[in-house]
Amino acid sequence: MLGDVMQLLACRGRTLPPVLVVFVGFFENNGFVERSGGLDVVGIPAELAETQRPLTMAREFTQLVHRWKARLSGRRERRVARAVVSEGLAMHAGAALVPGRTVEEYVMEPESGWWASCVQRREEILRGVRESLTAAVSDSLSRRTGDERSRGTGAPGGPADRQREARAAGWWVVEHWLRQGASLADIAGWDEDSLVQRADRAIGELLVSPLPTASP
Template sequence: MPDLLDLTPKFRTFFALAEHADPETRWQLWQQHYAFAAVPPTPGGQGIARRLLDEAWEKYSDLPTDLRPEVVRLQRQAREAEQALEALFQTPAPSYRLVTYVGGFEGNAFVAGTSLCMPVEMPADWAGWVLTHELTHLFHHELCGSDGGWQRSVAALIVQEGLATRTTAALHPTSPLRDHLGTVDWLRQCEDVRSGLWGDALSRLDASDDAALLRFLLPHPEFGPERTAYALGWWLVGDWLAQGRTLAELARVPEADLPALVAQRTQ
């Protein structure tokens, strides 16, 4: 079992203090007593956190008073996902910390270093495949020599998300496409600009600055859709699997080799 860091008591402290506060005071109390959200560690991250707080505020009063059962449930689901991934990647699960927290009801979980951060408000049927996706990142980091940090090349971002989405699809074959990748409409929008997205990505494979990474996570400044790294990775890893490569093999490609490997992608 992973180590556990449960942040829900900190959220309860913040919520009790802020329950009757005005929005600006509420934000200040959030920063002082909680300050945890699924946002990128970039200058714009705090602005996103403020928006998530404001949008989720009315929903927080509907949370159960006792969140411990949800924490226990996530621990159980994490272990189930670990076992499936251990069999797929043919290696023991890496050491990691499970961080449970109250998020913004936006359905977002994330990995930071060796921590897997899961919001307790996420429904159980959704959390199962999300844990598979996020744990795939931890297995991948261990096998490819990544430190799991925010800074990595655009190529690494694309392959990481491609491996995670394809692994989730393989282990949750009855889940709809929107669960392990995104909506059909979103993927169609990406398909419409597929050639342009690849051209843009191929020109930046070695880049690892915030602007380059956010270009393929936030709405694309030229082509429009957000999360285009997921679409690019889905296509790329799908091509590799069609060539006879395996998920376990791809997970072991050293991170430093990924820009050159992605540059050789099939057209």
């Protein structure tokens, strides 16, 4: 799967720094990518069903290759704009590499009905995310709140909900760029310092355009 991601993001033939892939339990489909001791670590939930594993691996390896290709900083805290772009890129890469799933599966909300509510609140979510593009979000916080969400303990309107809304915005923003003619490889190579401006402009365009009738 890593080779497939590298080809999709136009990195085939390049050499990645050493990567440690670990299979960890009790993350309930919350994989992660982090840097530890100079080594990139990709965590894949060990309890995943075989049908879920390819999609999760596609998303997490995309996060890894994106970080490497765009030379993203390894700081635990990142701007919301970077989270929006990185999550959106990972979800759409999953859609490209593991076709035939529902949008709910690609955005990691296959059963809750949450995605349908996001579509209804699209303008509200986009405006809220746009206002916070320069704010910092912690990778470790994202993983914890994602875990709370999967266990049903994340408070409504709290960090878990905000992280999920950033993910929804990421799906729409990257979808918008793809419709404009950018490729996933193009997006993966954009400089980190440009992401706030790019995301702000894309959200502004989305706010004055109708919701697409069909998603990829």
